[in-house]
Amino acid sequence: MPGDTAIATVCLSGTLEDKLAAAAAAGFHGVEIFENDLIASRRTPSEIRRLCADLGLTIDLYQPFRDFEAVPPDVLRANLRRARRKFDLMAELGADTVLVCSSVSPDAVDDDDLAAEQLHELASLAASRGIRVAYEALAWGRFVNTYEHAWRIVRRAGHPALGVCLDSFHILSRRSDPRAIRTIPGEKIFFLQLADAPLLDMDVLHWSRHHRLFPGQGAFDLATFTGHVLAAGYRGPLSLEVFNDVFRQADPRPAAVDAMRSLVALRESVGALAVPEAPRLDGHAFAELAVPGTVLAELGFTHVGTHRSKPVHLWQQGSARLLVNAAAAEGTISALGLTSANPAGSARRAEDLLAPVLPRAHGPDEADLSAVAAPDGTEIFFCGNEEWLRDFVPTGAVPAGMGITGIDHVALTQPFDHFDEATLFYRSVLGLEPEPVSEFAAPFGLVRSRAVGNRDVRLTLDSALVRRGEWAPGVPSPQHIALACDDAIAVARAMREAGAPLLSIPGNYYDDLDARFDLPFSAALRENSVLYDRDSSGEFLHFCTELVGSRVFFEVVQRIGGYGGYGVVNTPVYMTAHRERRLSLAR
Numbered sequence: 001m002p003g004d005t006a007i008a009t010v011c012l013s014g015t016l017e018d019k020l021a022a023a024a025a026a027g028f029h030g031v032e033i034f035e036n037d038l039i040a041s042r043r044t045p046s047e048i049r050r051l052c053a054d055l056g057l058t059i060d061l062y063q064p065f066r067d068f069e070a071v072p073p074d075v076l077r078a079n080l081r082r083a084r085r086k087f088d089l090m091a092e093l094g095a096d097t098v099l100v101c102s103s104v105s106p107d108a109v110d111d112d113d114l115a116a117e118q119l120h121e122l123a124s125l126a127a128s129r130g131i132r133v134a135y136e137a138l139a140w141g142r143f144v145n146t147y148e149h150a151w152r153i154v155r156r157a158g159h160p161a162l163g164v165c166l167d168s169f170h171i172l173s174r175r176s177d178p179r180a181i182r183t184i185p186g187e188k189i190f191f192l193q194l195a196d197a198p199l200l201d202m203d204v205l206h207w208s209r210h211h212r213l214f215p216g217q218g219a220f221d222l223a224t225f226t227g228h229v230l231a232a233g234y235r236g237p238l239s240l241e242v243f244n245d246v247f248r249q250a251d252p253r254p255a256a257v258d259a260m261r262s263l264v265a266l267r268e269s270v271g272a273l274a275v276p277e278a279p280r281l282d283g284h285a286f287a288e289l290a291v292p293g294t295v296l297a298e299l300g301f302t303h304v305g306t307h308r309s310k311p312v313h314l315w316q317q318g319s320a321r322l323l324v325n326a327a328a329a330e331g332t333i334s335a336l337g338l339t340s341a342n343p344a345g346s347a348r349r350a351e352d353l354l355a356p357v358l359p360r361a362h363g364p365d366e367a368d369l370s371a372v373a374a375p376d377g378t379e380i381f382f383c384g385n386e387e388w389l390r391d392f393v394p395t396g397a398v399p400a401g402m403g404i405t406g407i408d409h410v411a412l413t414q415p416f417d418h419f420d421e422a423t424l425f426y427r428s429v430l431g432l433e434p435e436p437v438s439e440f441a442a443p444f445g446l447v448r449s450r451a452v453g454n455r456d457v458r459l460t461l462d463s464a465l466v467r468r469g470e471w472a473p474g475v476p477s478p479q480h481i482a483l484a485c486d487d488a489i490a491v492a493r494a495m496r497e498a499g500a501p502l503l504s505i506p507g508n509y510y511d512d513l514d515a516r517f518d519l520p521f522s523a524a525l526r527e528n529s530v531l532y533d534r535d536s537s538g539e540f541l542h543f544c545t546e547l548v549g550s551r552v553f554f555e556v557v558q559r560i561g562g563y564g565g566y567g568v569v570n571t572p573v574y575m576t577a578h579r580e581r582r583l584s585l586a587r
């Protein structure tokens with residue numbers, strides 16, 4: 001059915017039973033049974049059929065059937081024998097469509113007529129069992145590796161039980177133009193498989209088998225692609241087929257929810273699902289963390305409020321508001337408040353995109369703020385105007401400050417197996433656009449970093465590329481709050497004079513900076529351990545505090561002109577400085 005959702009069992013981790021349970025729990029209508037999962041199961045095809053029925057799952061596809069077409073007669077006979085066995089199995093399984101992927105076999109020859117003739121014979125055999133054959137061009141197929149070529153062969157075969165399977169990865173990875181999909185009659189598009197992916201310059205087979213992503217997590221334009229398929233008249237399910245090293249080892253239950261979220265967002269983007277847009281987020285209302293108030297005072301913040309009923313204190317400088325929550329886990333950024341044009345709408349959007357609003361107690365006269373949990377557990381509050389400030393009893397202190405104007409961005413470290421999930425969450429639930437992923441060599445391995453945001457709200461998602469071993473520090477990657485200012489050097493001086501624990505940057509960094517740029521203020525940068533970067537539209541000055549507690553630090557940033565980055569080029573320098581400082585404190 002159009003709009004139905006399906007997921008290939010290969011996307012998820014666990015046994016076939018684990019996968020089916022996770023798919024059903026996430027609300028999928030159907031599944032593609034990947035042959036390896038069935039072969040390893042102790043359940044007979046009939047039992048699997050019953051299990052799927054009990055779970056409310058249709059079995060939309062059985063796959064893959066490999067290396068069939070354009071082969072010598074003896075190989076064809078063996079392939080047809082194999083097909084008969086698989087069709088017997090499918091009859092027991094109750095699956096009516098089999099995916100035949102284009103051949104990579106050394107037995108195959110480059111002969112479309114022969115391929116058409118043999119696929120016609122296979123389709124006749126399948127039709128006698130009530131089965132349809134969906135022929136898919138693998139991007140690395142030996143002779144057939146484009147959807148146009150697969151369609152030419154299917155059309156030449158001319159059998160009602162033979163159609164094409166379109167797989168977005170095989171088509172978009174080859175930079176094929178998907179517009180010609182519209183020339184394929186909808187009823188000949190037997191199945192649609194969807195996968196996103198980062199743009200990688202690598203062998204397409206490896207790219208496919210390790211780096212596919214759920215729609216919205218990568219760089220493919222799946223909305224346009226899917227629009228062409230639906231415009232052609234395709235009426236089958238939107239099915240996810242994602243081979244991804246992380247998802248195949250992650251808990252299948254949240255992974256299946258993430259997969260479903262990707263289809264909700266994709267269906268919305270092609271007009272197949274009406275979901276209210278994400279209300280605009282137009283600022284950082286607050287960041288909640290557990291750090292000593294004394295440090296905030298040294299950074300120029302003023303304690304301006306005490307929560308009426310919770311152990312939470314409000315500190316402010318400029319428009320930067322920090323909540324110090326004594327009950328939160330020490331040294332973490334536990335919550336972010338984002339100003340929404342329509343907080344209730346933001347909460348409804350979150351629910352529509354499978355991010356449930358967290359249950360939250362509040363006093364009778366306290367603001368009823370809705371919050372959702374981001375994949376890393378950070379609570380995201382939707383704040384309207386500033387009614388939430390009424391929850392704090394003013395201390396009467398007036399914010400003086402050292403030049404901080406507001407929160408520029410917040411850097412949230414993601415467990416490496418939640419990085420792509422986080423990208424989709426912030427994009428689909430909050431409407432924050434992801435920027436390209438950058439990687440840098442930190443002292444303890446490669447770190448992947450991606451910003452998500454809009455003009456007023458910026459977050460950076462950082463993740464180590466592999467789980468940390470014994471060698472790396474026992475703490476997860478630090479998180480930080482980046483504070484905006486108009487004069488980083490002056491603010492650094494003021495904070496240092498106030499006793500703030502600012503991070504010291506080695507002279508080698510400044511020697512290199514002097515070699516690369518001829519800056520009139522290089523001495524002041526060096527003297528105040530301020531880092532520097534520039535891009536084609538502006539400059540970026542920034543500096544950091546030492547770690548405050550176990551894993552949080554502050555960054556102060558000054559953007560000049562239209563600089564839009566985050567100084568990622570300097571991250572390894574301050575991460576090394578953090579490490580050295582921690583070691584010196586430990587001695």
Ligand SMILES: O=C(O)c1ccc(O)c(O)c1
Pocket residue numbers: 063064099101136138167193208209241
């Ligand atoms: O990588 C593969 O072998 C493979 C198998 C079946 C598919 O549908 C596919 O897209 C890729």
Ligand SMILES: [Mg+2]
Pocket residue numbers: 136167193241
């Ligand atoms: Mg496929």
